Amino acid sequence: MPRRPDQATGTIALVIEDPANPFWSAITRGVEEIARRHQHVLVVGSTGLRFEEERHLLRDLVRRRVDGLLVTPTAHDHVELHAELAHRVPMVFIDRTPAGVLTDSVILDNVGGAHQAVSHLVSCGHRRIGYIGGDPAVGTGAGRRAGYRRALQDAGLPYDPALVSLDVHTVSGARDAAARLLTGPAPATAIFADNNRICLGVLQIVDQRGPSVDVAGFDDVELADLLSHPVALVTYDGVELGRQAAQLLFRRIGGSTEPIARVLLPTTLELRGGR
Numbered sequence: 072m073p074r075r076p077d078q079a080t081g082t083i084a085l086v087i088e089d090p091a092n093p094f095w096s097a098i099t100r101g102v103e104e105i106a107r108r109h110q111h112v113l114v115v116g117s118t119g120l121r122f123e124e125e126r127h128l129l130r131d132l133v134r135r136r137v138d139g140l141l142v143t144p145t146a147h148d149h150v151e152l153h154a155e156l157a158h159r160v161p162m163v164f165i166d167r168t169p170a171g172v173l174t175d176s177v178i179l180d181n182v183g184g185a186h187q188a189v190s191h192l193v194s195c196g197h198r199r200i201g202y203i204g205g206d207p208a209v210g211t212g213a214g215r216r217a218g219y220r221r222a223l224q225d226a227g228l229p230y231d232p233a234l235v236s237l238d239v240h241t242v243s244g245a246r247d248a249a250a251r252l253l254t255g256p257a258p259a260t261a262i263f264a265d266n267n268r269i270c271l272g273v274l275q276i277v278d279q280r281g282p283s284v285d286v287a288g289f290d291d292v293e294l295a296d297l298l299s300h301p302v303a304l305v306t307y308d309g310v311e312l313g314r315q316a317a318q319l320l321f322r323r324i325g326g327s328t329e330p331i332a333r334v335l336l337p338t339t340l341e342l343r344g345g346r
Contacts, residue, residue, distance in 0.1 A: 083139045083320060084114045084132045086125065087165075094267060094290055094309055095143075098165060101313025102141060109321050111138065120145050120206065120240075126152055133160055139320045144169045146208035161323035165316045167210040168333075175323065177316040177334040181211050181289075184305035184338035185218025185265065186225075188287035191303045191340060192261040193226045195285050201234045201252040201259030203245055203269050212237075215265040215289055234259050245272025253280060264288040274300060292343070301345025307338045 085102050087095045099115060106113040114137065118125040122145045129152065132140060139161040144153070153172040156162060164176035192200050202219050204212045220230050236248040245264065249272060252259040261284060262277070264270035270288030277284045278300055287303040315334055322329070 079138050079324075080136050081110065082112045082114055082135075082137045083141065083317070083324075084116065084137045085141045085165075086116050086118060086128055086132070087143050088118060088120055088145075090115060090117050092268065093293060097309030098313035098316075101310040101315075102317040103313075104310075105314055105317035105321065111321075118143075118145055120209075122146075129156055139163070139324045141165055141316050141320055143167055146206045161320055163316050163320045163323070165312065169210075173331055175316075175319040175332045175334075177312055177319065177336060179211070179307055179312070179336050180338050181214030182218040182221070184289060184307075184340075185215040185263065186222045187218075187338070187340045188289065188303055188305050189219050189222035189263050190225070192263065192285055192287055193222065193228070195261070197261040197285060198228060199231070199234060199257065199259050199261070200228075201236070201249075201262040202265070203236045203239050203248045203252070203262060203273060204265040205238065205240055205269070207237045212265055219263055219265075233257075239269055239272075242268055242272040242275070245269040246276050247272075249273045249276040253277075253284060259284075261285040261287070266290050267292050270302070270304075274298065274302060296343055298344030302343055304341050304343055305338050306341050307336055312336050 083106055085099060089095055103113045116128045125145045133156055141163050143166045153169060157174050162174050166178055168176045168178060189200060204216055206212055223230055239245050239248050249262055262273050264273045267290035270292050273286055277286055289305040291304055291306050319332055
């Protein structure tokens with residue numbers, strides 16, 4: 072619900088997972104650009120994927136009377152929390168959409184991007200393609216895992232749980248997971264990493280094993296063009312993701328009663344490194 076002009080504070084808030092990750096910093100730049108255009112100050116907070124931190128932060132921001140919220144939700148049941156807050160202040164979800172909460176959102180084409188990446192690995196001749204992902208309860212990971220499975224199915228390849236490693240959240244954890252998938256009697260010959268931090272850990276292990284292992288990842292990777300090992304990356308315009316979410320938010324702040332918007336941002340597969 073929009074506030075009257077005499078109630079506006081001239082601030083909006085962006086609640087994200089980790090401001091140190093380039094994915095989130097790109098989104099922040101896009102949001103800030105639109106906030107300035109509307110003469111608003113942007114406040115940024117992070118949850119570290121902890122639901123208790125998200126709940127505390129969102130309620131505190133609403134008490135401080137921000138004019139609108141842009142939220143990347145954690146993996147828990149959000150219906151009660153977000154339904155309550157969405158009735159008090161305009162809210163737009165970024166990157167993830169919790170079930171049961173009717174509000175605007177801007178997300179990536181997670182299924183399509185993952186399908187394209189894994190299909191590329193299949194086209195390179197691989198038949199045992201590993202998958203390393205984060206929290207399986209998070210919508211982005213669920214979509215990317217669905218794209219992975221669909222690409223295998225389209226290629227006539229079985230889904231093998233032994234080739235899947237989930238709940239990986241750090242570069243070191245990704246290194247360990249990749250090392251496990253690349254050893255044993257029937258190892259993976261290629262790996263799809265479902266975010267940039269996981270991809271970094273995979274590349275560190277693969278660099279030790281030579282050119283026989285191919286890697287694809289979701290998100291851009293810093294300095295990927297300098298890698299000695301080629302990598303296929305699902306890329307997109309993170310700044311534009313932030314812009315579009317902020318534009319939706321300011322429409323609601325301005326009183327728009329248009330139907331709920333679900334914006335799906337396209338992705339592109341790029342071959343990087345190996346030069």
